[in-house]
Amino acid sequence: MSMPAHPLSPGSPLSRLGWALADAWTVTLRDLNHWVLRPGTVIVGWLFPVMIVLMFGGLFGGAIDTPGGSGYFEFLMPGMFALTMLFGLESTMMAVTTDAAKGVTDRFRSLPMSSSAVVLGRCVADMLNSVVGLAVMVGAGLALGWRWHGGIGAALAAVGLLLLLRFALLWVGIFIGLVAGGPEVVTAVQILVWPVGFLSNVFVDPATMSAWLGAIAAWNPLSVTASAVRELFGNPGYGGESWIAQNAALMSVAWPLLITAVFLPLSVRTFRKLKG
Incomplete structure (x- = not known):
């Protein structure tokens, strides 16, 4: 009789960590x-996000006074970099909910794999996607005239x-993707992303x-x-x-750090409860 690729219960904490990381990388490659x-x-x-930059910078930028009389893109781009990080929330929710609706999550539950690997694999894949998305936004900003004015250390x-x-x-x-009852719940949350994004200093001064x-x-x-990013970029x-x-x-x-401390353990615990 063949043995499973992973033991059902690795002995030492180091073995359990290696097991979880190997499974997480497998899920990452799948995504x-x-x-x-x-x-x-x-x-x-x-x-x-590039379209949003063109729309707000091109249509409304001339009507907004920026600090020091600098161009609006100099002010807008750091805020749009932050907003792009929020936009990624929607794709993460949809991916997790879609896996649940198609039975993929149930399949993962039945496998002899670490329960944290599924959410960790999704995390790694989406972070890689965000790095590329941020690079695209930086390239768009440079093409539109945005520049950073500090050193490379501050930019990093x-x-x-x-x-x-x-x-x-x-x-x-x-x-949210794990607890959502269906795609309609995710759609409702997606709608709330926009008020959160606009209720900020991304586009205008909160003093107004x-x-x-x-x-x-x-x-x-x-x-x-x-x-903080504007200050580091010298914008x-x-x-x-x-x-x-x-x-x-x-x-x-x-x-x-506070958001992660709350929602990371909640995500892992929710997936483990789903296993039951």
């Missing part, structure tokens, strides 16, 4: 193969903050909003990441005297 077979969907996902730190935000939001998407709305916008994780930002405006760099790390 990447799907993108190779359906490149149109992936490419549209990369180009959609800005990219790190953006990917940290994406990592945190990815676990939100995985959790009513006091309570501007306060919410200033504390939005997108806003603090956009502000103009509105700033302010409030605590959150003065500590955007700190909160651009604290918010993603």
Whole structure:
């Protein structure tokens, strides 16, 4: 009788970790193969934020006063980099929900594999997708006249903050996808992505909003990441005297860590409960 590829219960913690990582990489390759077979969907996902940049920068940019009289794209692009990290939430939710609807998740449950590997594999695949999507956005920004004005170290730190935000939001998407009753629930959540994105400093100064709305916008994780990234890239930002405006760099790390601390264990625990 043949033996399973993995033992059902690896002995040492190191063995369990190796088992989980090997299974997660297998799931990652499976997700990447799907993108190779359906490149149109992936490419549209990369180009959609570029369309938003062209629409807002071209149609509305001339009507918005930017700090120091700099071009609107100099202000807009760092915010759009952050917003692109939020847009990835939708594709993550849809992928997880689709797997559940097609019975793929049930198939994973029946296999002798680590229960954390499915969500971890999805995380790795979507992070790779986000890296490419961010590179596309940077290329579009450079073509439109945006530039970073700091050193390469500051630019890499800005990219790190953006990917940290994406990592945190990815676990939100995985959790919602696991608990969603069907695609219609995901559609409802997708609609909410837009208010979250617009209620920020991505496009305009929160000071132009009513006091309570501007306060919410200033504390939005997108806003603090956009502000920190603008500073690192040397791009103009509105700033302010409030605590959150003065500590955007700190909160651009604290918010993603808090979101991850909540939703990563929730995602793994939810998948494990589904196994029962």
